[in-house]
Amino acid sequence: MWTGKWWHSVQALLPRGASVAPVIIATDKTQLTQFSGDKFAYLVYLMLGNIPSSIRHKPSQHACALIGYLSVNKLPLIEAGCKGMEVTGGDGAVRKIHPIFAYYVADYPEQCLVTCSKYGTCPKCRRPATDLENKAAREPRMFD
Structure with missing residues (x-):
């Protein structure tokens, strides 16, 4: 993620000495119990983009945090992204970071759900x- 143009352009907007902390949100549909029939929950996970994906994708590394279930109310990222917040790094140093929403990761069923598109169609465009x-x-999908 840190090799992309997006990272450099956002980092350039921040005050000198501050670092961007790209926030990745992912959802996954899960069945609540084997005995609940058709009851499902959409788990919402949070990850930071400045953690290498080789670490982020391993559950044993604990780099992914469950933050809630859909429907989750607005996350307090807007104020923290604009004003910044202090966090303690792994080396014990306190740094000011700006968590900027960078990605939303979802598999195909969740993409259809959040784009209100019919299963079997493209959630990004009007492709049959x-x-x-x-x-x-193709022509992008537009929502009014």
């Missing part, structure tokens, strides 16, 4: 279900 393998850009 019979043409999903085609990678060419």
Whole structure:
């Protein structure tokens, strides 16, 4: 993530000595119990983009935190992203960071859910279900 143009452009907007802390939000649908029938919950996870993905993707590293279930109210990221917040790093030093929402990670069923699109269609564009393998850009899906 830190090799992209996005990171450098956002970092350039911050005060000297501050660091961007890209916030990654991911959801996953899970069945509550084997005995509850069709009752599911959408777990919401939070990760930081400045932690390498090789560490973020390993549950044993504890780099991913469960922060709630859908529907989660607005996260307090706007104020912290604008004003910054102090955190203690692994080396014990206190630094000012700016958590900036960077990614929302979801598998196909969750993409359909959050974009209010029909399962079997593209959640990004108006591509018909019979043409999903085609990678060419199509008219983007717009929501009014």
